[in-house]
Amino acid sequence: MRLIISTVSHNHSDMIVNMDSLRQAADVADVHVICRDNAPQEELKGYCQQNGVTYIANTSKKGFSANNNLNFLHYLSTLEPQSDDYFLLLNPDVQITPQALENLRQFIGLSGKEIVAGNLYLDVDEHVEDDNIRHFPKLWSFISAYAMNNRSTVIRKADIRDVQSPLWASGALIAVKASVYQQLGGLDEKYYMYCEDIDFCYRAHKAGYQVAFSEETKAVHWRQRASRKLLSRYFVWHLSSALRFCFARKKVRSKRSKIYQVDNLKSI
Incomplete structure (x- = not known):
């Protein structure tokens, strides 16, 4: 079983280099790391090239969904997809260890689950949990x-x-x-940032897949929570994405993805 890690940097060069998670992950057998640089930085390019990480620089900035879908298409075209491959979305501000990746692989092997969430903490001592597992929201949930x-x-x-x-x-x-x-069309690219994960999990649920939780896949999420700053562009992105999900969930749409726009795309 291979893990294909997809990371997108938005001026995260210093954080990625200092955490060193991508190099450590790339050293694990049957783990391939793809790092897409949304705002190209030479430091990150050099780090990736020196450490066996596939580095791709964007010529224009794109959102979270589009970037990860592009990484998936790169995987399809260059890594000879196999039926038991897993595509792992990994934020650039998440610090993960090789042991956690092996724990994830073991969990998948034993459970056979198609969608698996990791166990995120906000501190290295694992005292403060990240709220990364939730019930599906309604509009009032976001407002309140x-x-x-x-x-x-x-x-x-x-x-x-x-x-x-x-x-x-x-x-x-x-x-x-x-x-x-691939079946679900990846992430919906109408979500520039925020709520694309909610939408994806909702579409997966409608298609008969459930999210499983791997307790031993532990990692630290050094999140910024920029969307909490009222009237910031991150807040506007979060609000618009929340409205999109809440008003569109009854008419689930999954065709808004580059994965559906590629001619002669072979199924895995």
Whole structure:
């Protein structure tokens, strides 16, 4: 089983180099790392080229969905896709170890699950959980989360085995069987940033796939939470994405992806 790691840098060169997770991941057998640079930086290019990481520089800036879909198309065209490959979305601000990647691979091998979320923390001591596993939101959930810090959609990881309703997982660390990612058309590129992971998990749920949680796939998420700053461009992106999801969920659309725009695309 191969893991194809997809990372997108938005001026994250210093963070990626200092964490060194991509080099460590690339050293693991049957792990291929693709790093797309949305705002090309020479330091990141040199780091990737020296450490066995595939480096791709964009000629124009793109959103989270488009960038990861482009990485998936690069995988399809250059890495001779295999039926048991998994495509792993990994944020540039997530610090993961080779052991965590092996734990993920073992979990997939034992469970056979097509979509697997990692166990994210906000500190290296693993005292503070990242809220990366949640119930699907409604519009009021988004509004109350900002206005009143409503955490009603958050699922405590200790209780996750008792959750009966479908859930979604953050795209900061989520592995998807490559054939399923292709079947679902990848991420919807109408979402420039934020909520594309909610949309993807919702479409996966409608297609009969459920998100599984791998407790031992532990990583640290050094998140910035820029979307919490009112009237910032990140806040506007988050708000527009939330509105898009809440008003479009009853008419799920998955064709807005470069994966559907490539002629003669072979199925995995």
